[in-house]
Amino acid sequence: MHLLMILTAVTIACCLRYFANIPQGNWHLRWQKTLFLFLFPPLLIFMTATSVVCMGKQGTMGGMYTGSFSYLLALIFIGFFNILGLKLAFQGWKSVKSARECPQINLAGKQVRLLETGALFAGQMGFWQPELVVSQGLLETLSPVHLESVLAHEQGHYQYRDTFWFFWLGWVRSCTAWLPNTEALWQELLMLRELRADSYAASQVDPLVLAESLLLVVTNNPVGEEICCAALGAGDRLEQRIEALLTPPEPTSEAQLQSWHIFLFAFLPLLTVIFHT
Structure with a gap:
């Protein structure tokens, strides 16, 4: 019976992911729909495995005897999840430790870490209370007004606690990379994360200035260097971000936004514990 539960959860998760389409519309709606498609299937599998472990390898459920194979399978999955x-x-801790070795400077009245490199970089490093790290190349390339737009964008990441939430989302991605469309949905979430921070920055500074900052990074980044500035970005995402900045945002009513209550369905497997004897 437990094995049937696991197979059912995996089948539902794979079907949801396989038939998933990247949502369209403004970033509010895209964020809600993409997050559901990315997070719900792994959460359903994890809750099913947790319920199987809680019920143990002995007893009956629905008149059917349970075996040790499904229990061991669920235990291996949860152990693998925790190891990852x-x-x-540990990797995040090493990154934070490396960032804290950089000297602190005062930038626009805020304490930031200075990364001594010619590459253009700006990003939040940390967990719940991250620190802003900027590169020497960024300070030398951008004018004060463009630098202000970058700082506003990074404040958006801080406001939404992106370093905290994307640590957990990255964990889910690593554990369920075998599910269909995991990478496509992950890249969409990364894009929407930047659009959300852009939207926050656009409420603080001129959107046109931030759009100009995007182009300045692309044109002034040293040849051969990866553009790793979390605030600016480049490549095939550049056009989408500039277009979003220059286009007036569409109003989104609360009724259009997906309710978080739908995630409660992923916890339904835990109810099966009461039927185990």
């Missing part, structure tokens, strides 16, 4: 989480946490 510890690995990502």
